[in-house]
Amino acid sequence: MPTADDLIAASRVVALPMRTAFRGITVREAMIFSGPAGWGEFAPFAEYDDAESRVWLAAGIEAAYLGTPDPVRDVVDVNATVPAVPADDVAEIIGRYPGVRTVKVKVAEPGQSLADDVDRVAAARELVPTVRIDANGAWGVEEAIEAIAAIGDVEYVEQPCRTVDELAQVRRAVTVPIAADESIRRSTDPMRVARADAADIAVLKVAPLGGMRALLKVAARLPMDVVVSSALDTAVGMSAGVAAAAALPGLHRACGLGTGAMFGRDVAAPFAVVDGRVEFRSIVPANDLPLASAERTQWWHDRLRRCHSLLVGG
Ligand SMILES: O=C(O)CCC(=O)C1=CC=C[C@@H](O)[C@@H]1C(=O)O
Numbered sequence: 001m002p003t004a005d006d007l008i009a010a011s012r013v014v015a016l017p018m019r020t021a022f023r024g025i026t027v028r029e030a031m032i033f034s035g036p037a038g039w040g041e042f043a044p045f046a047e048y049d050d051a052e053s054r055v056w057l058a059a060g061i062e063a064a065y066l067g068t069p070d071p072v073r074d075v076v077d078v079n080a081t082v083p084a085v086p087a088d089d090v091a092e093i094i095g096r097y098p099g100v101r102t103v104k105v106k107v108a109e110p111g112q113s114l115a116d117d118v119d120r121v122a123a124a125r126e127l128v129p130t131v132r133i134d135a136n137g138a139w140g141v142e143e144a145i146e147a148i149a150a151i152g153d154v155e156y157v158e159q160p161c162r163t164v165d166e167l168a169q170v171r172r173a174v175t176v177p178i179a180a181d182e183s184i185r186r187s188t189d190p191m192r193v194a195r196a197d198a199a200d201i202a203v204l205k206v207a208p209l210g211g212m213r214a215l216l217k218v219a220a221r222l223p224m225d226v227v228v229s230s231a232l233d234t235a236v237g238m239s240a241g242v243a244a245a246a247a248l249p250g251l252h253r254a255c256g257l258g259t260g261a262m263f264g265r266d267v268a269a270p271f272a273v274v275d276g277r278v279e280f281r282s283i284v285p286a287n288d289l290p291l292a293s294a295e296r297t298q299w300w301h302d303r304l305r306r307c308h309s310l311l312v313g314g
């Protein structure tokens with residue numbers, strides 16, 4: 001286990017501009033560091049506390065010190081990710097993901113109406129065969145059932161409501177498959193969704209699960225299809241996501257690993273989507289990175305130190 005000083009000495013804190021605001025983020029901050037096996041990323045969202053962020057650090061250390069698991073495939077199908085933009089902007093956004101056949105559309109964002117969501121999903125449906133939606137837990141049970149009826153057939157609805165029990169209730173009431181994201185990503189017990197029969201699909205992200213190998217273990221135990229998705233990772237974190245997806249024995253759906261297209265600037269050339277797919281590569285960041293301010297850099301160093309002592313403390 002590297003010390004916090006080792007990690008900080010080999011790190012950069014970057015501030016990457018987004019092309020379109022996503023979950024309210026216009027500049028994505030991330031800490032990246034190099035180790036004997038390559039580069040790792042530590043970039044829990046700003047509002048996450050240390051207890052939740054600890055596993056994100058474990059994931060970064062795995063990437064930099066242990067490297068990637070053995071792949072079973074070279075390329076991974078990805079979805080385009082459409083933020084809560086007006087329906088008229090959907091075609092331009094999907095165009096940033098050449099050849100995709102699956103689109104994930106954000107719905108139920110604050111300030112948006114159900115009619116906005118219906119229009120945005122309809123615009124996506126005209127362009128690709130498969131559309132999935134993500135409500136990020138924003139609906140209540142009744143609201144979810146009504147919204148799902150209004151939006152119509154989709155591949156699945158990701159996290160319609162906040163709690164596992166609510167997901168289970170919605171799942172019993174609708175025919176559209178339900179996917180769990182936050183119920184796994186932000187839970188101390190990722191298997192609970194399975195025990196509660198709350199989901200048909202699991203959306204798994206490397207950093208919140210504590211690394212590529214941890215993701216593979218959770219995927220092996222969950223009795224449902226999985227989709228590997230990014231946590232709005234830089235190219236360094238994305239490399240771990242693509243490696244995890246490439247190492248999964250069974251992968252039957254497009255993954256949310258095309259989000260490099262959302263960055264105005266990344267730490268290296270982003271994972272290019274070609275014919276709807278991305279290919280694994282290890283990342284060496286550019287020399288002229290857009291660095292965060294001295295104050296923000298110090299904030300990230302302090303955060304890393306606190307999370308590191310939680311990791312060491314067990
Ligand atoms: O899954 C995708 O298509 C892209 C990643 C993505 O949507 C997300 C990444 C990180 C945080 C989230 O709010 C969001 C999600 O909820 O899935």
Ligand SMILES: [Mg+2]
Pocket residue numbers: 134136158159181182203
């Ligand atoms: Mg989600």
